[in-house]
Amino acid sequence: MENNIIGIFSGKGGVGKTTLTVNLAISMQRFNKNVIAVDTDLKMSSLGLHLNMYKFPVTINEVLSSSKNILDALYIHPSGIRIVPAPVYAEDVDTSTLKEILSNPVLSNNYVLLDSPPGLEKNTIDVISACNAAIILTTPEIPAVADALKMVEKIKKMNVKMLGLVINMSDHDSQLDDSEIESTLGLNIIGKIPFDKNVKKSLSAKQPLVDYNPYSPAAIEIKKIAARVLNEDYKTERFLILKRIFKGIKK
Ligand SMILES: Nc1ncnc2c1ncn2[C@@H]1O[C@H](COP(=O)(O)OP(=O)(O)OP(=O)(O)O)[C@@H](O)[C@H]1O
Ligand SMILES: [Mg+2]
Numbered sequence: 001m002e003n004n005i006i007g008i009f010s011g012k013g014g015v016g017k018t019t020l021t022v023n024l025a026i027s028m029q030r031f032n033k034n035v036i037a038v039d040t041d042l043k044m045s046s047l048g049l050h051l052n053m054y055k056f057p058v059t060i061n062e063v064l065s066s067s068k069n070i071l072d073a074l075y076i077h078p079s080g081i082r083i084v085p086a087p088v089y090a091e092d093v094d095t096s097t098l099k100e101i102l103s104n105p106v107l108s109n110n111y112v113l114l115d116s117p118p119g120l121e122k123n124t125i126d127v128i129s130a131c132n133a134a135i136i137l138t139t140p141e142i143p144a145v146a147d148a149l150k151m152v153e154k155i156k157k158m159n160v161k162m163l164g165l166v167i168n169m170s171d172h173d174s175q176l177d178d179s180e181i182e183s184t185l186g187l188n189i190i191g192k193i194p195f196d197k198n199v200k201k202s203l204s205a206k207q208p209l210v211d212y213n214p215y216s217p218a219a220i221e222i223k224k225i226a227a228r229v230l231n232e233d234y235k236t237e238r239f240l241i242l243k244r245i246f247k248g249i250k251k
Helices: 017-029 060-064 098-102 122-130 142-157 178-185 197-204 217-230 235-250
Strands: 005-009 035-039 082-084 111-115 133-138 161-168 189-193
Touching (some): 017 111, 017 217, 142 161, 142 178, 178 189
Parallel strands (some): 005 111, 035 111, 161 189
């Protein structure tokens, strides 16, 4: 499968990478794809927390140090996606073997989404090398876009395919308009996620947004991004819901 290992990158931290990774993974899974979300943010791991999963006998740590196989670190989330978590406490882990681990043929029928660390440290460079496609996430603020630019330049230099740009909290503290951001970064916008109170509410409810409130403004936008990444039609979902209701009526 082409472009199946997708890194979600930002320059600046805290712009919504983990939120997008989790909800995009679930939304892609709803298009009948096998999806694995991997926590590659080893110093500040939070994928498990976003998914309300905490106890992991084996994490990516042991896989990176070659003491365990990636299959030993796969956990199923009730949404249907699988995750490879990182340990909750920060540890100094060498990510040099990440590319090799993710090229394991057992993963080749899966979409693998990488929740990446912010910044351009070695850990991030190893994540860029491990993926074959990248999504850039930024908020519409000047410092975030400036940091995203450094990330974009690095990813382009490393010849990883760019799937496009997602603007998060697109209507919040916006200092730049869409075309300014697109031309600064040299990327096309593939999604604009609005600021949505449901994002925090879903975290408190310990449920991913797209399940907590599937038709909230941010959830709808993330599902549209999933459709776009997969070259599917977003309307399909509504069609499936109608089909399900119709089937129920017929019974
Ligand atoms: N569209 C949104 N609307 C409202 N709040 C949001 C939105 N997206 C993310 N947030 C909130 O912003 C905060 C940061 O999000 P998140 O943890 O996903 O960012 P991150 O880029 O993974 O951060 P880090 O760089 O620390 O890993 C969280 O509190 C999250 O709930
Ligand atoms: Mg994060």
